[in-house]
Amino acid sequence: MKLNPGQNDAVHYVSGPCLVLAGAGSGKTRVIINKIAYLVEKCGYQARHIAAVTFTNKAAREMKERVSQSMGRKQARGLWISTFHTLGLEIVKREHKVLGLKPGFSLFDDQDTFALLKELTQDELDEDKDLIKALAAAISNWKGALVIPQQAIKTAKDEQSILFAHLYQRYAQQMKAYNALDFDDLILIPTLLLRMNEEVRGRWQQRIQYLLVDEYQDTNTSQYELVKLLVGERARFTVVGDDDQSIYSWRGAKPQNLVLLGKDFPKLKLIKLEQNYRSSQRILRCANILIANNPHVYDKSLFSELAYGEPLKVLFAANEEQEAERVVAEIIKHKFMGKTQFGDYAILYRGNHQSRLLERALMTNRIPYKLSGGTSFFARAEIKDIMAYLKLVVNPDDDNALLRVINLPKRGIGPATLERLGNYANDKKISLFAAIFEAELNHYIAPGAMKSLYEFGKFIVDTGEMATRGDPVEAIKVLIRKINYEDYLYETSTSAKAAEMRMKNISELYRWVTEMLQGDELDEPMTLPEVITRLTLRDMMERNNEEEGGDQVQLMTLHASKGLEFPYVFMVGTEERILPHQSSIDEDNVEEERRLAYVGITRAQKELWFMLCRERRQFGETMRCEPSRFLMELPQDDLVWETRKVVQSEQQRVEKGKANIANLREMFKK
């Protein structure tokens, strides 16, 4: 397929900074891929000097695959295609010496951070979950804005900010002591390092000679700063973005960074991609008219040359159960009428909890579906247990990991022993693990407990030796066996079935780790520390999801749908308080919700349905629902609103069908 003029310009403009304003479905990924190939094949860049950055692992992976397909695996070798966080991790890893980090540092996920903050702030926040979460959010915001603790303390105004700023400082100190980093550090630390250290900066600018950034509207302050530092004076970069699809402001993303770019780089070349290759003209017209209600930095008018297409449908249901059943009924009907597959349908919703009823309806109708997002595999206790062991093996100073597993299985190391160990370590300013091996410790701790501690410490050291000197795969196998984890699961699980499930999860984890240690066609073999940090960044989960990819209806949040496309899309819960969400209405941030609706609409290629309820239960209380204001903003001549009469007859049909099934079941029983 040939590039259109805009795409062509975007690919071939390589002499300076370039901003590609790419509307939904305008082929931006194609531009990036072609541009990488162009840089390597025609401009003489070596693959290893080009970096492309995305926001999700899924996008990075997809890009990697498409690039190797288009220019050949050999040529693509050495390209840096990763998320911002993975790139940051890479910089931290290679510069750990300058940063004063020991190799094998730990990466804390949100749960680890929460646990640490809880521990750290017992006196101040009294284990108040909401407060700790607020603190975690505040710290994350500070880090995203490149504010270090001292600055936070200086600028804090109200009482709570002052307290939080001091706790931020304490948290940062503690993380340093643990030799641990959190997600935000993966951007913050490289950025500060590059800013302050000219030598390191020069080295990385030499290393990354051309930088491409996808979904640029999602960058926050620290990410933008990192981009600036990496590209330096030469400013050889291309960023691709769409301010209308900026839906992560709550995570610190600043669409204004698109404007700032023009100020920071006066020679910035602006290229617009306005032809949409995805959606019917009707769908696109609706999307355009909706988003015209928002203010715009750059004007952009998307057009499509595809068919005008079917009208968009607005379907009513009495309540949320019927809404879910209705969606399923429509999918079955529609699939029967056209030659479509389940995989052609997507159901999009505002909040994760909305998936529950949809799942139930799909399941009872035996429709295969795939749910993206939701509770992570890595949040499961059994996975966290084994991961904690592995983290500890790699970084014994990770107190968090140590506390999780030191008495798992029971080793006779109780709270009293741990408190004394903790006090000792605190006094000496060493890690818990290091304290175990201090000769003086036996003054404070009973001989029995002392022996257990020492045995535990030795076990971790031995496993570490085996993992580094010998075969890491074997080491993990031995680890799981030696701690009798299977027995532990059967003892602690609420049922034998549950224990089996958990053990299966462990086997799954083991399989992944093994695969990553050994590598495959697309990825080099990794070391154990690399595997652990990767898994903490949730890389594997997404890969696994892709592998399943059968013929399944897709369920996901509107946020998670960004960047994807589907022939037939259902948007459920298009009601006031849901989309736009109540909290956004309260906070006067309806514009972002409108962009979210815009993202949802522009996912659809051929047909689109809006679902809404007349009433909906919330915490046991029944609430009446109003159609979303966004539905009112759409061009009504492109919509078909279902009339009440149809609603009733459709409802009756569904009820009747259900009664029939029930009857059949009864008959079957007898």
Added chain:
DNA sequence: GAACTAGACGTTTTT
């Protein structure tokens, strides 16, 4: 180990 109960808690979006 399973099956039950009471009681608290909750719904924004995620790298």
Added chain:
DNA sequence: CGTCTAGTTC
């Protein structure tokens, strides 16, 4: 209202 947890009972 539904889900999760801790605690109880058999």
